[in-house]
Every structure is written in C-alpha cells, then in structure tokens.
Amino acid sequence: GRPAEIPADPLTAPLDRVPNPHPDVDYVIRFAIPEFTALCPITGQPAKRLVEALQPRWLRIGGYWYPRGGIPIDVFYQTGEVPKGVWLPDTGVQPYRGRG
Numbered sequence: 079g080r081p082a083e084i085p086a087d088p089l090t091a092p093l094d095r096v097p098n099p100h101p102d103v104d105y106v107i108r109f110a111i112p113e114f115t116a117l118c119p120i121t122g123q124p125a126k127r128l129v130e131a132l133q134p135r136w137l138r139i140g141g142y143w144y145p146r147g148g149i150p151i152d153v154f155y156q157t158g159e160v161p162k163g164v165w166l167p168d169t170g171v172q173p174y175r176g177r178g
Contacts, residue, residue, distance in 0.1 A: 088124055093131040104135060104164050125155040136161050142171045 085091035129137055134157070141153040160166060 089127075093127060095131055095133075104161050106164060106166060108167065129157060136164070138166075140169060140171075142169070 082092075125137070125139055128134075128139075136159075137155075137157045138160075139153070139155040141151075143151040143153075
C-alpha cells in the first residue's frame with residue numbers, strides 16, 4: 079500500500095509484516111502466481127527469512143516451473159507437519175509426464 083523500490087536481490091529485499099487480525103484462528107493463505115520467475119530462488123535462506131519475518135504457525139512453499147529443456151524444476155519448502163484441522167486445497171498442478 080505504499081511506493082517501494084524494486085530490490086536488486088530477493089535475499090536483501092525488505093519484508094513487511096501485516097498484523098494478523100485473527101491470531102486465534104488457523105487458516106491458509108494461498109498465492110498462485112503463474113511462472114513468477116522472481117520466486118524461483120525460494121529455498122533455504124529466503125524461506126528462512128519469511129519464517130523469521132512472518133512468524134507463521136506453519137509455512138509451505140511450492141514452486142512449479144514449466145519444463146526447461148524437458149526438465150521440470152519444482153521447488154518445495156515446509157516448516158513441519160500440517161496443523162491439525164487445516165484444510166489445504168489441491169494445487170491443481172499435474173505431475174510432469176514428459177513427451178507423449
């Protein structure tokens with residue numbers, strides 16, 4: 079909700095946390111961004127930055143990339159077990175079948 083400069087590097091980009099209006103409720107927030115290449119490096123350190131800044135009860139990141147040269151590159155990160163009673167929608171991403 080405010081002007082911001084485009085960061086030179088996702089590892090050093092500032093992260094803003096918005097207060098949770100319902101901290102007593104477990105719920106899922108899903109961002110579906112087709113082929114948003116800037117998120118491709120989200121593994122390890124960037125995911126740890128998100129956990130540190132957001133302090134979520136649970137976090138899962140799934141990046142599904144279209145095959146490059148016939149090789150799909152899917153990246154996954156999760157902080158632990160899915161909290162009991164939390165419903166997760168199907169990703170809708172079909173497994174890669176190759177040619178044929």
